[in-house]
Amino acid sequence: MEIPNILVVEDDEEINNLISEALIKENYNIIQAFDGKQAIEKYNKEYQLVILDLMLPYLDGIEVLRRIRELSTVPVIILSAKDEETDRIIGLSMGADDYMIKPFSVRELVARAKAQLRRYVDYNSIETKDTILRHNDLKLDILNYKVLKNEQELSLRPKEFELLKLFMSNPSRVFTKAQLFNSVWDNEYLNDNNTVMVHIKRLRNKIEDNPNEPKYIQTVWGIGYKLGE
Numbered sequence: 001m002e003i004p005n006i007l008v009v010e011d012d013e014e015i016n017n018l019i020s021e022a023l024i025k026e027n028y029n030i031i032q033a034f035d036g037k038q039a040i041e042k043y044n045k046e047y048q049l050v051i052l053d054l055m056l057p058y059l060d061g062i063e064v065l066r067r068i069r070e071l072s073t074v075p076v077i078i079l080s081a082k083d084e085e086t087d088r089i090i091g092l093s094m095g096a097d098d099y100m101i102k103p104f105s106v107r108e109l110v111a112r113a114k115a116q117l118r119r120y121v122d123y124n125s126i127e128t129k130d131t132i133l134r135h136n137d138l139k140l141d142i143l144n145y146k147v148l149k150n151e152q153e154l155s156l157r158p159k160e161f162e163l164l165k166l167f168m169s170n171p172s173r174v175f176t177k178a179q180l181f182n183s184v185w186d187n188e189y190l191n192d193n194n195t196v197m198v199h200i201k202r203l204r205n206k207i208e209d210n211p212n213e214p215k216y217i218q219t220v221w222g223i224g225y226k227l228g229e
Helices: 013-024 036-042 061-071 085-093 106-127 158-169 177-184 193-207
Strands: 005-009 029-033 049-053 076-080 098-101 132-135 138-141 146-149 152-154 174-176 217-220 224-227
Touching (some): 005 013, 005 036, 013 029, 013 106, 029 036, 036 061, 049 061, 061 076, 061 085, 076 085, 076 106, 098 106, 132 158, 138 158, 158 177, 174 177, 177 193, 177 224, 193 217
Parallel strands (some): 005 029, 049 076, 076 098
Antiparallel strands (some): 132 138, 138 146, 146 152, 174 224
């Protein structure tokens, strides 16, 4: 399982560092933000948890939460010095998953973070199983028909996408040209080496750093192609 990524948003540097260090000891990847604007700039859909202070410079925590909820259902734990019931209700109604009052126990926060991560990862492992394929810095989203390299979306034609999906779904397999043609074009192989080769070349031009020295789609001489290590 991948190590979860956690965004810690807290303007008090000492508190932010205290939380972050405790979570790092639990082997989580931590990204820190010290105001609302930084939180929005640093947020992406690769986070599995957000720990969010309400009282932030530039953008308050409620606005940050609202914008996060426009993008994803990632669990959010709110930290607040406000102990009023209405504040807790507002935070939870805006989509927060948990609410802790300052001062708080860091050990309790870590325990709550683990609980939120467990529920989120378990839920999403059912929903996204086999729909997101990863290989080095490539990510293929089967449901949304997207391919990203270093989080930058690539523009692939349908057959190029299907070829890459086939390779990434079978990372240790060597495919002959006939097998690729049968799988992607759903047709009998008619000695049409050119169709496969042209599409492999186009795919390499889009995903490889150097298409002349491919590391993703490698040639197995005399047989066909495979996904690189």
